[in-house]
Amino acid sequence: MLDFLAKIFNKDSSSSSNVAKERLQLVLVHDRSSISPELLQVLKTELIEVITNYMEIEEESLEVNLDNKDEQVALVANIPVKKMKRMNKSLSGS
Template sequence: MSLLSLFLGEKKKSASVAKERLQIILAHERSGRGVAQPDYLPALQRELLAVISKYVKIDSSDLKMHFERQDNLEVLEVKIELPEPGK
């Protein structure tokens, strides 16, 4: 390594620069798709409601599902409001 390249830095090859730019674009596009929900969520919600209804009387508004992407994880949050015992 020469003293001049130490101070000025080495020029990157155009292929590596293009690769880095493509990785940034792909990461940006992937993060933008975080709001889209999978196609199976409505069917999953209906099936969960049917199974729970076998044991406890609940309304469809008592079952709430929330889907989000966090980094490399997909998180599905399911909230079920059960009636108080004896009602």
């Protein structure tokens, strides 16, 4: 009976194994969010490709970065638009 009670208490989120798991999950969000400069360049090139189907952009001032904040990782892109394309034109291809 005592064992049984102890078992219930140990499922409590304050057990050290749960603390370990939670800490690990947090730290891995950051660890995994790192992206190599080469991969980021590939991502940029592909982004430009897709976006230029719809609008003209300033390719030189395009900024793409991964942003780490607390428990979240965000992909932040700053893309200055020069001119919109006519949608009917770009859709005619399909």
